[in-house]
Amino acid sequence: MQYISTRGTAPVLGFGEAMLTGLARDGGLYVPESVPALSESEIAALAGLSYEEVAFRIMRPFVGETFGDDEFRGLIAAAYEGFGHAARAPLVQLGPNHFLLELFHGPTLAFKDFAMQLIGQLFQAALAKNGQRITIVGATSGDTGSAAIEAFRGLSNVDVFILFPHGRVSEVQRRQMTTPSEPNVHALAVDGDFDDCQARLKDMFNDFAFRDAVGLAGVNSINWARVLAQVVYYFTSAVALGAPHREVSFTVPTGNFGDIFAGYIARRMGLPIARLVVATNQNDILHRALSTGAYETEGVTPSISPSMDIQVSSNFERALFDAYGRDGAAVAALMAELKEGGFRISENALGTLRATFASGRASEEETLATIRATHAATGELLCPHSAVGVKVAEEALGPEPMITLATAHPAKFPDAVEAATGLRPPLPARMADLFDRPERVTRVPNDLSALETLIRERTGR
Numbered sequence: 457m458q459y460i461s462t463r464g465t466a467p468v469l470g471f472g473e474a475m476l477t478g479l480a481r482d483g484g485l486y487v488p489e490s491v492p493a494l495s496e497s498e499i500a501a502l503a504g505l506s507y508e509e510v511a512f513r514i515m516r517p518f519v520g521e522t523f524g525d526d527e528f529r530g531l532i533a534a535a536y537e538g539f540g541h542a543a544r545a546p547l548v549q550l551g552p553n554h555f556l557l558e559l560f561h562g563p564t565l566a567f568k569d570f571a572m573q574l575i576g577q578l579f580q581a582a583l584a585k586n587g588q589r590i591t592i593v594g595a596t597s598g599d600t601g602s603a604a605i606e607a608f609r610g611l612s613n614v615d616v617f618i619l620f621p622h623g624r625v626s627e628v629q630r631r632q633m634t635t636p637s638e639p640n641v642h643a644l645a646v647d648g649d650f651d652d653c654q655a656r657l658k659d660m661f662n663d664f665a666f667r668d669a670v671g672l673a674g675v676n677s678i679n680w681a682r683v684l685a686q687v688v689y690y691f692t693s694a695v696a697l698g699a700p701h702r703e704v705s706f707t708v709p710t711g712n713f714g715d716i717f718a719g720y721i722a723r724r725m726g727l728p729i730a731r732l733v734v735a736t737n738q739n740d741i742l743h744r745a746l747s748t749g750a751y752e753t754e755g756v757t758p759s760i761s762p763s764m765d766i767q768v769s770s771n772f773e774r775a776l777f778d779a780y781g782r783d784g785a786a787v788a789a790l791m792a793e794l795k796e797g798g799f800r801i802s803e804n805a806l807g808t809l810r811a812t813f814a815s816g817r818a819s820e821e822e823t824l825a826t827i828r829a830t831h832a833a834t835g836e837l838l839c840p841h842s843a844v845g846v847k848v849a850e851e852a853l854g855p856e857p858m859i860t861l862a863t864a865h866p867a868k869f870p871d872a873v874e875a876a877t878g879l880r881p882p883l884p885a886r887m888a889d890l891f892d893r894p895e896r897v898t899r900v901p902n903d904l905s906a907l908e909t910l911i912r913e914r915t916g917r
């Protein structure tokens with residue numbers, strides 16, 4: 457399997473190289489040259505298998521020769537053994553035709569663990585083979601950062617720098633990033649929003665001298681391996697509800713468009729998904745774009761679902777690449793326009809996107825009301841991101857089962873949950889002392905050169 461860039465001019469790479477490369481050298485994102493399809497009987501055969509076995513069967517065709525079968529199976533097993541639920545991604549029924557896919561049973565209590573725990577294993581195996589030392593820099597609105605730190609802390613051949621927006625993540629999220637004591641972990645609080653953090657990260661990748669000197673690697677959903685690992689739970693949940701013999705739809709709380717893009721890949725692999733519904737909070741650029749065709753940034757307004765406070769939605773570029781007939785030059789031109797504030801999606805491309813994606817938004821009040829109503833009706837406590845999903849899903853229910861992704865544990869956002877229900881969800885016992893642990897964090901300006909200098913000093917490279 458070969459990987460090509462969405463902007464059309466970067467070297468074509470195999471899976472292992474694409475994984476360690478992160479952002480393509482033309483500024484684009486790597487995507488598989490073609491998407492392998494599973495037959496109906498292959499999908500039917502996934503019913504009743506362990507999460508790990510489904511993961512192996514879904515991801516194997518994308519991995520090529522990078523890992524042998526036994527090795528790959530072992531890495532998958534190691535990735536998920538620390539999850540707090542035997543099903544890994546259990547389904548809970550919310551209503552007659554509405555199901556919640558709980559993706560928060562991993563070590564840092566968010567869906568990011570599904571990919572990050574696996575990437576941690578894959579990176580270690582790949583680095584052991586090539587003897588490289590790398591510097592991971594990640595941008596986070598709260599959850600990717602803690603998941604990355606958990607996956608890479610204490611490794612001798614990896615330094616991890618996490619850029620998060622100062623004052624714009626929940627206290628639990630911040631402490632998950634600032635309390636690990638391992639010297640290879642560096643939490644950096646940036647004076648800016650998540651879009652600034654992600655833009656500086658991409659600037660670092662586009663600074664080839666810096667990138668090559670520090671051995672820069674990325675674990676954001678820039679990295680194709682992140683998206684791939686998330687394809688698996690679309691299959692496990694859809695098959696549990698009757699696929700391939702029954703269509704399902706998904707509603708996905710969306711920010712950087714990585715999670716829902718994984719659903720799009722599952723659909724292209726043959727999973728019968730009727731609709732993929734993008735659910736946004738008040739930072740609703742994706743909902744506006746799909747409704748009107750205008751992808752225009754407006755600046756981020758902080759919300760009670762802070763992990764989705766995003767305007768420049770990185771993986772939308774991957775969807776645009778397909779919608780524009782895999783025309784890398786057209787995508788490069790759109791991304792240049794985006795730097796100036798936005799672009800209009802062509803009628804043709806918009807039609808293609810709308811054939812797969814629907815969308816909706818939830819206001820702050822609607823999000824709180826949904827947490828309250830869902831708890832009253834079902835006993836399920838939703839985090840605010842999952843509540844955005846549930847609200848939008850309720851408006852999109854159709855004849856097929858709807859699966860809404862519950863992307864984080866309510867205990868990561870106790871203030872919003874308490875405001876809605878009067879209940880303060882406790883952290884799991886293994887994190888009970890999170891608020892007693894000392895924090896270690898460096899406040900940094902939103903400035904490329906200052907960030908690069910700090911990273912070079914800390915890594916000595």
Ligand SMILES: Cc1ncc(COP(=O)(O)O)c(C=O)c1O
Binds near residue numbers: 763
């Ligand atoms: C809890 C939570 N929900 C939803 C999202 C949105 O996911 P994506 O960025 O893949 O669209 C994020 C962050 O990405 C998140 O942390």
Ligand SMILES: N[C@@H](CCOP(=O)(O)O)C(=O)O
Binds near residue numbers: 677
């Ligand atoms: N919401 C994310 C933002 C980064 O997304 P990623 O999927 O590209 O890593 C976060 O919690 O950091």
